[in-house]
Amino acid sequence: MPKSINVDPGRTRLPDHLELPDIPVHRYDTPFAEELESHGRRSLVELLRHMMILRSFESGLAALKSTGKFGHLEYIYKGPAHLSIGQEAAAVGAALALTPNDHIFGSHRSHGEFLAKGLRAIAVMDEADLTAIMEEHDDGKLRDAVTARLDCRGVRDKAERFLLLGFLAEIFMRSNGFNGGMGGSMHAFFLPFGAYPNNAIVGASAGIATGAALQMKVERRKTIAVAMLGDGATGCGPVWEAMNFAAMAQFDQLWDEKGGLPVLFFFTNNFYAMGGQTSGETMAWDRLSQIGAGLRRDACHAETVDGTNPLAVADAVARKRSLLMAQRGPALLDVECYRYSGHSTTDVNAYRTKEEIALWRLVDPIQQMQARLTRAGVLSTEQATEMQAGIEKLMHGVFHAAADPDVCPRVDPASIGQKMFSDLKSPYTGTLPRPLREPESVPRLRQTAKKTRRGRTASGEPLSPMRAMTLRDGLFESVLHHVLNDRRVILYGEECREWGGAFGVYRGLSDLLPHDRLFNAPISEAAIVATAVGAAIEGGRPIIELMYADFIGRAGDEIFNQLAKWQAMSNGHLSLPVVLRTSVGSKYGAQHSQDWTGLAMHIPGLKVIYPATPYDAKGLLSAAIACDDPVLVFESQRLYDKTELFADSVPEGDYQLPIGVPDIKRAGEDVTVLTIGPSLYPALDAAETLSQQGISIEIIDARSLVPFAYDSVLESVAKTGRFLVVTEACERGSAAMTLTSNVAHLAFTQLKSPPRLLGSPNWIVPGADMEEAYFPQAADIVRMVSEMMANAGGHRRDSERLRLARCGL
Amino acid sequence: MARVAVKIPDLGNEVTEAQIDSWLKSPGDMISQGEEIVAITTPKVTVELEAPASGRIVDILVEPDEIVAVGTILAIIET
Known part of the structure; x- marks a missing residue:
C-alpha cells in the first residue's frame, strides 16, 4: 500500500494482451567434447x-x-x-x-x-x-x-x-x-x-x-x-x-x-x-x-x-x-x-x-x-x-x-529434553544500523514521549490511552529498541509497513526503516512463517506478525513442524530466534476471535507468552526478541489501549522480564485466581465485588505459558487452598486445562476444594453482541469463586458438565 | 455564506479521543472540499482529515499536540 504506486484506471483498463516468455524444454545440446574442455577430464570422472x-x-x-x-x-x-x-x-x-x-x-x-x-x-x-x-x-x-x-x-x-x-x-x-x-x-x-x-x-x-x-x-x-x-x-x-x-x-x-x-x-x-x-x-x-x-x-x-x-x-x-x-x-x-x-x-x-x-x-x-x-x-x-x-x-x-x-x-533418550530450548541469548556485536531519519523527529515517537509513563492519575483513576503509555506503546518501544540496536532484526507481516500492522503497533517505524528491514508481506501466512524460519537459520532475527491468531491455521505446518522443531531436530546446530506476534481478536465472530494458546502450548518447542499489561508487554517482548528460541507472542486486541494499572510506571529504557514467571497482580487470602491474557481484567473487577462480600482473591497473571514456573502459584495455593484458572479460550484442551491439571497434581493435599477452570464454552465464538455470554465475565468469576467458597468441605457431582461432555460440548 | 465546522469524526467505537498532529493549512487559506486539512492521531492510526466543504479557513481552534474528544470542532470553514 505505498502511495508511490498509483493504480490508474486509465492505464489498468487499456485493451492489451499478455505474452508469456519462451520456456525452453530440453534444449541442452553442448557437445561432450566442449564439456570435457570446460570442466576438465578429472572433474567429469568425479561426476560419475x-x-x-x-x-x-x-x-x-x-x-x-x-x-x-x-x-x-x-x-x-x-x-x-x-x-x-x-x-x-x-x-x-x-x-x-x-x-x-x-x-x-x-x-x-x-x-x-x-x-x-x-x-x-x-x-x-x-x-x-x-x-x-x-x-x-x-x-x-x-x-x-x-x-x-x-x-x-x-x-x-x-x-x-x-x-x-x-x-x-x-x-x-x-x-x-x-x-x-x-x-x-x-x-x-x-x-x-x-x-x-x-x-x-x-x-x-x-x-x-x-x-x-x-x-x-x-x-x-x-x-x-x-x-x-x-x-x-x-x-x-x-x-x-x-x-x-x-x-x-x-x-x-x-x-x-x-x-x-x-x-x-x-x-x-x-x-x-x-x-x-x-x-x-x-x-x-x-x-x-x-x-x-x-x-x-x-x-x-x-x-x-x-x-x-x-x-x-x-x-x-x-x-x-x-x-x-x-x-x-x-x-x-x-x-x-x-x-x-x-x-x-x-x-x-x-x-x-x-x-x-x-x-x-x-x-x-x-x-x-x-x-x-x-x-x-x-x-x-x-x-x-x-x-x-x-x-x-x-x-x-x-x-x-x-x-x-x-x-x-545410540542416543540416550533422556537427553532429548535438553535439546528443546537453548535458553541462550546472542547479543548483537556488529555496527549499529542507521535509521532513515532521527528517531526523535518521528511523529509517533514525539507523541509517545509526551505521554505519561504512569497508567493512573494521582487519585488512582486509569488514564486515557491518548495520555498514558498503552500496551501497544510498550510493544512498540521494545521493537523500536531492538531494530535500532540490532541489524539482524527485521520486521514483516501483512500491512506492517505504512499501516504499522493491522493494530498499529509498528506505526511510525516506516519513517525509520528501509524496506529490507520492514516490509509488507503478501497474505501468505505459511510463507511469512516459513521465510522467518529460513532467515533465522541463516542468522537473521525476524519478528513476524500474523494479523489474527485464527490465521495460525494457515501456517500450521510452518509453526508446528518447522519453527517448533528445528532446534531439537538439529541437535542444537540451528537456533531459531523468531518472534511471532499475533493478535487475539474479538467482535468479529468465530474465525477472528480465538485464543489458540492451547495449540501453541501443546506443540513442544515453542515458547509462548501472553502479556496483559504495558509493563509486562514491553519487558516480555524484549526478552522474546533477545532470546535465541522461537517465541509466540499472543496479544489481545482488547488490551492494546490498556494503560498500566499495576507497575508504578513503564520504564523508558529497554528491560527484559523473565519468560515463564507468572506475576501476582493482587494479593489475597481465600482463592488463588490464575488468569491468562485479558482475563486479568474481569478478575480484577470480580475481586472488587468479592471483597465487598468479605472474600479476598489472589490474582496471578500467567504472563507466559511455556515455560511456566509453578512456584508462586503453588505458594499461593498453599495459602488459599483454592485454585481457579480463568481463560478466554474455550475450555477443552486449553492451556488452562494443563495449568489446572498440574496444580491439582502438585498441590492436591493443600486443596480445600477441587481446582476449577473458567473458560469459554466449547462453541464457536459468537458475534459481538453475544460475546458477554461467551467470554468469562467478572460476574462469572464471582459466581464460581462463591461456589468454591461454599463448597469447602467436599465436592458434588457436576451433572451439567457430564451432560455437556457427552454431547461433545 | 455559511460556516462549516471541521470535527474529529467518529473513528470507531473504542476511540474516544484523538491528538492533533499538525495542521496542513493555515487560517486564511482557500481550500477545496476533500483537501487534507489536518493530521490527527488515535492510539492506533494517523489520519488526515479532509475539508468537509470548499471555502476559506477562518478559524483554527485546537493547537498541535492537544488531545481532544471525538466530536470536538477543530476549525471553521467559511464557504
Whole structure:
C-alpha cells in the first residue's frame, strides 16, 4: 500500500494482451567434447564417481530395509528410506554448479542431494578447511570414528568417509550422526558443506529456502539458496506462497537493493507424487516448468531440463545461478528424471508398469555418463568397474561402522529434553544500523514521549490511552529498541509497513526503516512463517506478525513442524530466534476471535507468552526478541489501549522480564485466581465485588505459558487452598486445562476444594453482541469463586458438565 | 455564506479521543472540499482529515499536540 504506486484506471483498463516468455524444454545440446574442455577430464570422472556413490549408498540402504542384510552386515533399520535411485544426475549435476556457500534445502527424498552437495564441497574446499571442519564438528567425535574404522588416504578421502558415516549414522539416528541422531533420514543436514536442512514435509523447503534467500539478500551475500522439491510439491499451497514471496514486485520496485530473491526452485520431477501421477492425473500442468509463467512475466526463467544427464542439469543450474547473482531471481527448474525404487520400501509399484521402468533404465544416468566418458577415451570400462568396486568396498565398511554401536553410539533418550530450548541469548556485536531519519523527529515517537509513563492519575483513576503509555506503546518501544540496536532484526507481516500492522503497533517505524528491514508481506501466512524460519537459520532475527491468531491455521505446518522443531531436530546446530506476534481478536465472530494458546502450548518447542499489561508487554517482548528460541507472542486486541494499572510506571529504557514467571497482580487470602491474557481484567473487577462480600482473591497473571514456573502459584495455593484458572479460550484442551491439571497434581493435599477452570464454552465464538455470554465475565468469576467458597468441605457431582461432555460440548 | 465546522469524526467505537498532529493549512487559506486539512492521531492510526466543504479557513481552534474528544470542532470553514 505505498502511495508511490498509483493504480490508474486509465492505464489498468487499456485493451492489451499478455505474452508469456519462451520456456525452453530440453534444449541442452553442448557437445561432450566442449564439456570435457570446460570442466576438465578429472572433474567429469568425479561426476560419475559421485553418482556411483549415491547409488551404492542408497542400494545398501534399500537392501538393509528390505532384507535386513547388506553384504555380511545384518541390521534391522526401522526408519524411513525414501530412495532416489535413478535420480542421481539431478543431484550431482546441481551440486557441480553450486559453491559450498550456496545452500540447498531438500525434501524427504534427499539422500542423493545431501551426498552430492557434500561430495562437491569436499572436492573444492581447501584441505585445511576440511580438516578444521572435521575437527570442530562434535568435538571431533565423528572424525575419530572415521579414523578408527575406515582407511583414509588423505584429507579429502577422510572427508568423504566423514560425510558418508556422519550421514548414515544420522539415518540410523545415532548420537554421532550429523544431527546427533535427532533428525534421521529425512531431516539430515551439515551446514559447513552448504547442505541445509532436508524436510519430511513435502514442499516445506520452498518457504525455508526463500527465507534463507531473503537473509542472503538483506546481507548482500553473493550466494544462492536452492529449494530442492519434488514434482508433487507443486500441489502444495505453501510452495506457491513461497514462490510468490520470492518473486514479489516490491524487490524491484521499492527496495533500495533491487532484484527478486536469490532462490532457485529446483523441482526434481520424477513424474510421481508417491503413487499419484503429477502430469496427467493430479496436477493441471503438463510440463512442470509452465508454472513459472503463472508467477511472473519472466516466468521465473523456467526451463525443463534433462535430469538423466548431470551436465544438462549443471549447465541449467549454472545459468540460473548467474541470473540470481545478477539480481534477476527467483528461478525455476523442472528437472525430469525417474526413480526406479519405490516411493518407500512398502511400495509395490501398483501405479506404474514394468515396461515404463525398463524404458527409463535405458537412459540410466550412470550408464550414460560412463558411456560418454568411455567413448571420449577418458575412462576405460575396466577403470569404471574398478571404481565401482572400490565404492562398494568402501560402502560396506561405512555400513558396518554405522551399525556398530561401539563406533556410532545410540542416543540416550533422556537427553532429548535438553535439546528443546537453548535458553541462550546472542547479543548483537556488529555496527549499529542507521535509521532513515532521527528517531526523535518521528511523529509517533514525539507523541509517545509526551505521554505519561504512569497508567493512573494521582487519585488512582486509569488514564486515557491518548495520555498514558498503552500496551501497544510498550510493544512498540521494545521493537523500536531492538531494530535500532540490532541489524539482524527485521520486521514483516501483512500491512506492517505504512499501516504499522493491522493494530498499529509498528506505526511510525516506516519513517525509520528501509524496506529490507520492514516490509509488507503478501497474505501468505505459511510463507511469512516459513521465510522467518529460513532467515533465522541463516542468522537473521525476524519478528513476524500474523494479523489474527485464527490465521495460525494457515501456517500450521510452518509453526508446528518447522519453527517448533528445528532446534531439537538439529541437535542444537540451528537456533531459531523468531518472534511471532499475533493478535487475539474479538467482535468479529468465530474465525477472528480465538485464543489458540492451547495449540501453541501443546506443540513442544515453542515458547509462548501472553502479556496483559504495558509493563509486562514491553519487558516480555524484549526478552522474546533477545532470546535465541522461537517465541509466540499472543496479544489481545482488547488490551492494546490498556494503560498500566499495576507497575508504578513503564520504564523508558529497554528491560527484559523473565519468560515463564507468572506475576501476582493482587494479593489475597481465600482463592488463588490464575488468569491468562485479558482475563486479568474481569478478575480484577470480580475481586472488587468479592471483597465487598468479605472474600479476598489472589490474582496471578500467567504472563507466559511455556515455560511456566509453578512456584508462586503453588505458594499461593498453599495459602488459599483454592485454585481457579480463568481463560478466554474455550475450555477443552486449553492451556488452562494443563495449568489446572498440574496444580491439582502438585498441590492436591493443600486443596480445600477441587481446582476449577473458567473458560469459554466449547462453541464457536459468537458475534459481538453475544460475546458477554461467551467470554468469562467478572460476574462469572464471582459466581464460581462463591461456589468454591461454599463448597469447602467436599465436592458434588457436576451433572451439567457430564451432560455437556457427552454431547461433545 | 455559511460556516462549516471541521470535527474529529467518529473513528470507531473504542476511540474516544484523538491528538492533533499538525495542521496542513493555515487560517486564511482557500481550500477545496476533500483537501487534507489536518493530521490527527488515535492510539492506533494517523489520519488526515479532509475539508468537509470548499471555502476559506477562518478559524483554527485546537493547537498541535492537544488531545481532544471525538466530536470536538477543530476549525471553521467559511464557504
